[in-house]
Amino acid sequence: MDRKSSQNINKVAVEIFNQVYIVKGTENIEYIEMLAAYVDRRMRMIEQRNHSLSVTKVAVLTALNLADEMNKLQEDYDDLVKALEEEKRNRTV
Numbered sequence: 001m002d003r004k005s006s007q008n009i010n011k012v013a014v015e016i017f018n019q020v021y022i023v024k025g026t027e028n029i030e031y032i033e034m035l036a037a038y039v040d041r042r043m044r045m046i047e048q049r050n051h052s053l054s055v056t057k058v059a060v061l062t063a064l065n066l067a068d069e070m071n072k073l074q075e076d077y078d079d080l081v082k083a084l085e086e087e088k089r090n091r092t093v
Helices: 029-049 055-092
Strands: 010-016 019-025
Touching (some): 010 029, 019 029, 029 055
16 A cells, blocks of 8 residues: 555645635645645735736746745755765765
8 A cells, every 4th residue: 555545635625815725635734724825925925016917827926936936945955965965075084
């Protein structure tokens, strides 16, 4: 039996940008709600800067902003791992 099928699937209704979505996942309900609230806040921030954007454009711009954040965090993480590996190599020499 794989790991996912042995876990409970949570189902929660969340509201993002005035739309209700049913989200299913193995994460706890509070975590899913926190993610939805974060996406909602980010969408509202983008919409506040330009009220004429369609919902689709707000969603796409939000996705681009979040992808940019994730990419920068991944780069920072990769740099940190490299620095730690270098430090470890220097200690063993």
